[in-house]
Structure formats: C-alpha cells, structure tokens
Amino acid sequence: MRIISGKLKGRRLNPPKKLPVRPTSDMCKEALFNILNNHFNLNELQVLDLFAGTGSVSYEFGSRGATLINSVDGDMGCVNYIKKTAKEFDLEINAYKSDVIAFLEKHQTSYDIIFADPPYDFTLEQFEEIVRIIFERNLLDEEGMFILEHSKFTKLHHLTNFSFEKSYGGSVFSFFEFNNEEEQEEESIGEEE
Template structure:
C-alpha cells in the first residue's frame, strides 16, 4: 500500500500483520480524492479516520494538505501499523492514534456546547462489512454532532450492501460504485445543493 499523491507521494505504508483489513484500492482512492479535491475540503482539514486499519485514507489526506488526523481502531495490529506509519512519514506531531471502539470514542468527545468540542471537516468511515446497518446508522448519528455545514463524511461499503440509513440531520448527497466498492458522501441536511455545483 502506498500514498499516491501529494507531499509523501510514493511512500509505502505498513499494513497490519495478520489483521483482517480491507485497504482501499489505489483506483478507488485516486477517484475518491479527486472528488474531495473538487469539494475543496482537504486543505488544512481536521480529519477523522474511523476503523482506520493502516491509515491509508488519513495519511493520503495529510499528504494532500490536511492539517490533523485522528485515527481510531480497536485492533492491536492496526494500532501498531498506524503508529509505525506516522513515525515513518514524520507525521507524529499531527497524527493522533486512538485505541478502542468507534462508538466509545465518539461518545467520549465533548458535546457541541463544551468549550473543547471537536468539529471535523472530513471523516472517513470504512466499517467492516459484517457490521450491521443499525450500528452504522448509530455511528453516523453520534458523529453528526461533530460536523458543520461544510463537513463531508465518506462511508465506504460493499457495493452489494444497502445505502446506509441516515439518521435525522444527515443525507447522502452523492454515491459512486467502483466494482465491489461503494462510496457514499454524507453531509448535514441542507448542504447538498451547495456541493452539487462542484460535482463533475
């Protein structure tokens, strides 16, 4: 696995040894980041990479101009790979690795009224395929309080899976299928008209 563009183009990433991860292919990654570039969401972005695995999406975002990435994973092998990749790329100062369950992490974030509340400009969410649709919706619901009207959530699922069920306040504004992989772009309700102009 490698970074395909930006400041760290060509850098090879360590993959979790013995872990059942599903890295995003270069073809899908290239198309995904081309669309994100079009939305202007990458530069100086505060990024959250859920179910991060080796961190391929989060580190790609940093290579292309993101300012900070929080990686979340519960697998020990993935956590080791994330820390190794951050060290290898010299990004320890702007990459934070969180060990644990995604829902538990989101539940622990300060709420919107708290002075230390977090808002993420870009969120990658590539849950394992066996994760039930209700759980996906619950994660999105928790996540919605840490977004603003310009934030984008990228949900990667199997093409054969149904479109994620949106909780109140969120909507899918674009979806693309690449072979066996489906990408759903999600924002707070009311922003889809604004991003439509950026679509090709």
C-alpha cells in the same frame, strides 16, 4: 499499497500481514480524493479516520497537508502500525485504540471530513447508528462531509443527511452532508425577486 498524491506521493506501505484489515484499494483512494479535491482545499483540514486499519487514508490526508488527523481502530496492532508509519513519514497523526461507537459518543471535536471504513459485515443498524451519532453530536463541521465505505450490497441512501454515492467495483462510498435544502430554497426565492 502506496500513497497516491501530495508530498509523500509514491511512498509504499508494507503493513504486517497479520493485521485484521481490508484496506481501501489504491484505485478507490484515487477516486475518493478526486471527489474531495472538488469540494475542499485539502490543506488545513481536520480529519477523523474511523476503522482506520493500516492508516492508508490518514496518510493520504497527511500527504496533502491536513493539519489534524485522528485515526481510530479497535485493533492495537493497527494502532501501533499507524503510529510507527506516521513517525517514519513525519506526519502529525494521532492514533487511538477504541471501539468506534464508544469513541464517537465521548468525543467533542468537530471535523471537516470524517471517513469510515467499517467491516463489510456491519449491519444496517450499525451503519445507521454511526451516521446518527455523528450528526446528533455535531462531530461534522457545517460545511463538512462524512464518507462511509461499504459493500455494494449495502444501501444507505435512505439515511438522514445522505447526499450521494459513488461505486467502484464491489466498493461504494456514501457521502453525507448537513441538509442544505433551506439554503437552496432561500437562494431560489432570492432569484425570483
């Protein structure tokens, strides 16, 4: 595992073997950040990394200049590893040990990007709950994007605010954004006049 781009490009990550994680592969991370580069200037972003695990996605955002990165995981070993690695890499990453749903229900900050990589055995109801809380509580900026990583056997395109998905091997990224249908309708009406 390594950092793919930015000021820390090429730095290797060596998390303890005992951490209960399934890290996002380097190939998937590269594909994800290629998509995000087309939608955002990654400098100055505020990012929330849920089920952060080893923190590899958080480090990618930090390497590319994100100014606020909050990482949340339920495992203390993961949180300690993120804190230690962020310090080594001189990155401003806040790591929190918390159940993700409990964190989202209490949290107030709005983010440009929220990334979540829950366990692959998550139920459809659990995925639905995360999406619902993020949009109901306005934790995502109006122009922001929420990305959920999941197994190819999980289908999320029926959920509110679903935008598009991209598959990479057995992994899928589902992207959620605030619905812009009204804006698109207004633009098309303006073009007709």
